[in-house]
Amino acid sequence: MFDAKSYEGVRSRGVAAILIGQSRPMLEICDIIHLVASKRCTVLITGETGTGKEVIAKAMHAASDRAAFPMVSINCTALPSTLVETELFGHAKGAFTGAQSSRIGRFEQANKGTIFLDEIGDLAMDAQAKLLRVLQEREFERVGSSETVRVDVRVIAASNVDLEVAARERKFREDLYYRLNVVPIHMPPLRERREDIRCYSNTSSRRSAPPKTCLQNGWMMRQSRISRIWRGLVTSGNWSTPCKWLAS
Ligand SMILES: Nc1ncnc2c1ncn2[C@@H]1O[C@H](COP(=O)(O)OP(=O)(O)O)[C@@H](O)[C@H]1O
Ligand SMILES: [Mg+2]
Numbered sequence: 001m002f003d004a005k006s007y008e009g010v011r012s013r014g015v016a017a018i019l020i021g022q023s024r025p026m027l028e029i030c031d032i033i034h035l036v037a038s039k040r041c042t043v044l045i046t047g048e049t050g051t052g053k054e055v056i057a058k059a060m061h062a063a064s065d066r067a068a069f070p071m072v073s074i075n076c077t078a079l080p081s082t083l084v085e086t087e088l089f090g091h092a093k094g095a096f097t098g099a100q101s102s103r104i105g106r107f108e109q110a111n112k113g114t115i116f117l118d119e120i121g122d123l124a125m126d127a128q129a130k131l132l133r134v135l136q137e138r139e140f141e142r143v144g145s146s147e148t149v150r151v152d153v154r155v156i157a158a159s160n161v162d163l164e165v166a167a168r169e170r171k172f173r174e175d176l177y178y179r180l181n182v183v184p185i186h187m188p189p190l191r192e193r194r195e196d197i198r199c200y201s202n203t204s205s206r207r208s209a210p211p212k213t214c215l216q217n218g219w220m221m222r223q224s225r226i227s228r229i230w231r232g233l234v235t236s237g238n239w240s241t242p243c244k245w246l247a248s
Helices: 004-010 023-038 054-064 085-089 127-135 162-169 174-180 195-207 212-216 221-238 239-248
Strands: 043-046 071-075 113-120 138-141 146-152 153-159 183-186
Touching: 023 054, 023 183, 043 138, 054 071, 054 113, 054 153, 085 127, 127 174, 162 174, 195 212
Parallel strands: 043 153, 043 183, 071 113, 113 153
Antiparallel strands: 138 146
16 A cells, blocks of 8 residues: 655655654555545544544644645544534624624634544544534534525544444444544554654654653653653664554
8 A cells, every 4th residue: 555656756746854753654654644634535534542642633634735725623622512613603792691703613614624533432422423514514603693604624533442343333323433433543552663762762852852652652751861861862873662552
């Protein structure tokens, strides 16, 4: 599947500057980014927390012909169910107590660009129905308004839970899952792509800090310990011990 020529294309458009890694899964992801960046198809990125799902979304936006327009990121976990619809779709003046003026939502902010819906598995059921309509019709109404708004937005969603399982358990709309999962991208954790550890540390030695990924991939290591490993690694060039610790 990976084709060095298309990866070069992605590189030249700046993806390599955003995404670090040379493992096969990472190169295949670069390949997919290259193939679909400028299409409007919805992308669903899955993987454990800290594996770089948001970085992939940023790389996809940067490589697309939407790069001059905004990429709007929204974390669905942080959205209280009472606010989710106004946040995503905006509201009309007087739509609820305190709505003294109308306000555009994240979808309108992202017009012509990309919206990144992080942790989509946590999206409230009502909002899931509305989102399905946006994906199907590319239109919606602001809360409290009957005027239909049309947008041209590329949707990238990310989840650390398996949405197929969530759909089977009726925790996530099945029809929405199929609408989102048009281009699936799965990012394996760093412990399953050991080759990337060297790339991360090469980059971080230039930046003189360990990559956050190592801290966020669920390894129970304190930052000070990682920093010590990193210093040792950078000065000695001996990879075997840190790789054993980091990738086990
Ligand atoms: N392949 C990668 N290239 C560059 N940075 C990465 C990569 N993977 C993870 N990171 C870094 O690790 C951190 C966590 O990445 P993030 O995209 O927020 O993970 P996720 O969204 O999967 O939880 C960020 O600081 C990000 O810059
Ligand atoms: Mg994230």
